[in-house]
Amino acid sequence: MSIIIKTDRTHPLEQGIKPSEITSESAYLNRREFIKQSGILAGAAWTGGLVAGGLSLPAMAASSDYGNDFKDLIKTPYGKGESLTSFKDATTYNNFYEFGTGKKDPAANAQEFVTEPWSITVEGEANKTGTFHLEDILLHAQMEERIYRFRCVEAWSMVVPWVGFSLADMLKRFEPNSKAKYVEFETLYDPKQMPGQKRRVLDWPYRDGLRMDEAMNPLCFMAVGLYGRDLPNQNGAPIRLVVPWKYGFKNIKSIVKIKFTEHEPVCTWNVTGPKEYGFYSNVNPNVDHPRWSQATERKLGANFWEPKTKTQIFNGYGEQVAHLYKDMDLTKYF
Amino acid sequence: MEATIKRSLLMQLKEILPGLCFFKPIIFIICLLPFAFFVSGAINQQLGPNPVEAMIRGFGDWAFYFILIGLTISPARKLFKINWLIQYRRMIGLFAFFYVCIHFSSYIWFDQYFDIGKIIQDIIKRPFIAIGFISFLMLVPLALTSTNKMMRRLKKNWGRLHKLVYPVSILTLLHYFMMVKADYLVPIVLLVILSSLLGYRFIPKLLKRS
Numbered sequence: 156m157s158i159i160i161k162t163d164r165t166h167p168l169e170q171g172i173k174p175s176e177i178t179s180e181s182a183y184l185n186r187r188e189f190i191k192q193s194g195i196l197a198g199a200a201w202t203g204g205l206v207a208g209g210l211s212l213p214a215m216a217a218s219s220d221y222g223n224d225f226k227d228l229i230k231t232p233y234g235k236g237e238s239l240t241s242f243k244d245a246t247t248y249n250n251f252y253e254f255g256t257g258k259k260d261p262a263a264n265a266q267e268f269v270t271e272p273w274s275i276t277v278e279g280e281a282n283k284t285g286t287f288h289l290e291d292i293l294l295h296a297q298m299e300e301r302i303y304r305f306r307c308v309e310a311w312s313m314v315v316p317w318v319g320f321s322l323a324d325m326l327k328r329f330e331p332n333s334k335a336k337y338v339e340f341e342t343l344y345d346p347k348q349m350p351g352q353k354r355r356v357l358d359w360p361y362r363d364g365l366r367m368d369e370a371m372n373p374l375c376f377m378a379v380g381l382y383g384r385d386l387p388n389q390n391g392a393p394i395r396l397v398v399p400w401k402y403g404f405k406n407i408k409s410i411v412k413i414k415f416t417e418h419e420p421v422c423t424w425n426v427t428g429p430k431e432y433g434f435y436s437n438v439n440p441n442v443d444h445p446r447w448s449q450a451t452e453r454k455l456g457a458n459f460w461e462p463k464t465k466t467q468i469f470n471g472y473g474e475q476v477a478h479l480y481k482d483m484d485l486t487k488y489f
Numbered sequence: 490m491e492a493t494i495k496r497s498l499l500m501q502l503k504e505i506l507p508g509l510c511f512f513k514p515i516i517f518i519i520c521l522l523p524f525a526f527f528v529s530g531a532i533n534q535q536l537g538p539n540p541v542e543a544m545i546r547g548f549g550d551w552a553f554y555f556i557l558i559g560l561t562i563s564p565a566r567k568l569f570k571i572n573w574l575i576q577y578r579r580m581i582g583l584f585a586f587f588y589v590c591i592h593f594s595s596y597i598w599f600d601q602y603f604d605i606g607k608i609i610q611d612i613i614k615r616p617f618i619a620i621g622f623i624s625f626l627m628l629v630p631l632a633l634t635s636t637n638k639m640m641r642r643l644k645k646n647w648g649r650l651h652k653l654v655y656p657v658s659i660l661t662l663l664h665y666f667m668m669v670k671a672d673y674l675v676p677i678v679l680l681v682i683l684s685s686l687l688g689y690r691f692i693p694k695l696l697k698r699s
Contacts, residue, residue: 244538256672258537309670311539356672427671446615446667455538459531459599 222384225298225318234302240313242382244455249389250307251408252356253342253349260351261389268348270393270409279339279415282330289393293379295328296320300383301376306438306470308402312452317397318380323371331367331415339364339420340396341412357423363407364420364434365398366479374399374475400472402436433489437480438470442489516577520584523551524591541599548592549621553665553679555585556658560686579635582654586632593625617667624660627653655690658683 220242251261254268273289297320306312326338344360346352352359369375376397379386386392391408398405404424414420424432431445440450451463469476480488527544530536536543559581566574601608612622631651633639640647662683665676 240538248538252671256674258539311542354672354674443614446617448611453539453541457541458534459541462602 220382222382224384225300225380228318228383229297229299231299231301234304234314234316237302237304237314239302239316240455242384245313245315245381246387246390248311248455250309250403251351251389251391253351253359253361253409254389255351256356262387264350265388265392268388268392270388273393273411275394275410276412277329277414278412280332280335280417281415282332283328292325296325296377298379303376303397303399304470305397305399305403305406306452306466308404308432308436308444308449310444310447310449310452310466311455312464312466313455315381316383317376317378318383318386319376319378319394319397321373322375322377322396323373325377326370326413329413329415334417335415336367337364337416337418337420338367338370339412339414339416340407340410341414342407343409343411358426361407361423362420363396363405363422363424364416365405366419367415369398369476369479372476372479374472400437400469400476402432402438404432405436435480435485435488437476437485437489438466439468439485439489440466441468442486513576513580517580520555520580523547523588541595545592545595545600548588548595549665552585552588552592553658553661555581555588556654556661557679557682557686559585559654560658560683564686564689583632583635586628589625589628593621617664620660620667621664624657624664627657627660631657655687658687 220239247262248258249261250258251265254261254264274286275289275292276286277284298318299320300316300318302314302316304312304314331338340363342361343349344352365375376399378391378395378397379393381387381390386395391406394410395408396406396410405422419434422432422434424436425434438449443449449466452466453463454461457463467473527536527547531540531544534540559578562574562578562581566572597603597608601611611618613619631653634643634647634650643650662676662679665679666673669676
């Protein structure tokens, strides 16, 4: 791992998250425990309500798909009634060009990827910047499970039970200032570990971003797991973004940097094809990709006879997010 | 000495092989293997999480591979002096057309579910689909005139007509290039192969002319 840990002593996070210097082996081995403990604490607050409700979630996939890497996980009502994509399909059909451009490449090439220790650098328009060890960030996270629809720009889709925590809760702890209009994320650049980066298929490192009000929407989620298991490497371990009303490529994986900015951040796919992949990239059946229709989508796991599903505006999350784009021409700001 | 023996053995093999009665059926069955692979994969659910895409793309890939194999026959025949190869050109060409047909029909069936309005819209709206469709249309007269009877009837024009395969090969590859999101490695490799096959035919002619 070639991450340089930058310690910013001028802006220490006083409450909770501290910019750490070196992670001892025992500390990072304990990360999973931290996650589980925070789950227990948070779970206690919800007892009676949703924990019991979780058992009755109708959307359970085959039980073999489920793991229990996270104990006492809060089950949320998100995605109730959705039928889940199988664990196998969701973890063997991936776009993660850092590990190759074929759909099976990430599952094949990411197995040796080292995600512990892991740190995230926070920069830009915020009071608490610096480099933080992932376990310090996770220490204060309320782990919950949310079932979200996931719609790829390539017109396929899946339904995944993510494990993670609210993006807004995390961002608030870095205390963004009034100049912070956008937040930018960056994926690890490490061609030794990520063989796909040896060729300049995309403008590495992968970057993407959100407008601040989008990022603060309660739907935005930082995922560290799926199907009750730790996030598989091919799905963006150890930590990735999930923004369910946007096309999949906005859900940046293996995040090492978060930057608060005043101006619209550079997004990798937008640079690659400005006419095809906009900054917003909200799921929209009425605005086609120049080369294919976005009106329908193919569910992963669907057989030959199953018709394609109609794509919903904002991937069906319009009620929660449509207000963010009112008075905006969605064909112009696609 | 050894080298000459080896060479003569190879020469003998080269001549005996095509004479064997089972040779042509074997080649025919080999050409059907990709088709069998996708059909059995579809039945046994082994085409992955997105089987429709795997099948449509797979048939498309093989259509282009057969076009390339077909274009290899004449140069290989001249370079290695294997005359009997020419007997397989028609079969390979028809297999290319076969894979184009099942590529196009699996798009009509499993991607559009026979919605004619949508298919027409798709062809008009999306250049890469339009180009694929045009290459399909251009291959139809070639397949229809592939019989001995048609060959005799068309005489010189038969050769002229079948030169259509050159623009078709270019359009087909263009169709592939236009579908790619970011990684052009595979179509670039195919472009190198196609360029050498077409270059072998046209560069000497161009040099003579100048």
